[in-house]
Amino acid sequence: MATAGHAIRGSRVGAGPMGESERGETAPRVRVSYWCANGHETQPTFCASEDVEAPDTWDCPRCGFPAGLDAANPPAPLRNEPYKTHLAYVKERRSDEDGAALLEEALETLRARRAGLRHAS
Structure with missing residues (x-):
């Protein structure tokens, strides 16, 4: 299908002959x-x-x-903290002794649960 050259022409917002008087000061x-x-x-x-x-x-x-605002005393650059893993944050909050005690408690719970499953079957 051939076009006859009658394209719809658009305009952008703010374009055109409008000036300050129509847009306001x-x-x-x-x-x-x-x-x-x-x-x-x-x-x-x-x-x-x-x-x-x-x-x-x-x-x-x-x-x-x-x-x-002061050219002679610009603010200091921000110091970016390096990325920390979840384990790094946990190690900051707990000592090695606390970690060993929690691990032992979790292992005892797991062993008790497995022992209960063996007796049930």
Whole structure:
């Protein structure tokens, strides 16, 4: 089937001849400078309203470190804890003696259950 060149043309939201008068006035804005420990400067834009304050820290988009408002004293990078297994967390909470006692208790319970199954059959 051939088309006659009558395609439906769409437009995106906000496109067209509309200007400020139809969309309303934009809110006043202010750019705030943040610096990270690597010396990167980031300048996000915030609303310049009196009841809105810029945050004290902002994540640097280049390196991911936290950035602060003071270029001379940027915040220190966050220290990431290495991944720990479940066993590592258990070992932090219990001593070797506690672990041996719990293991022995679990083995006794298992042996008693198996002995009861042998007598039942």
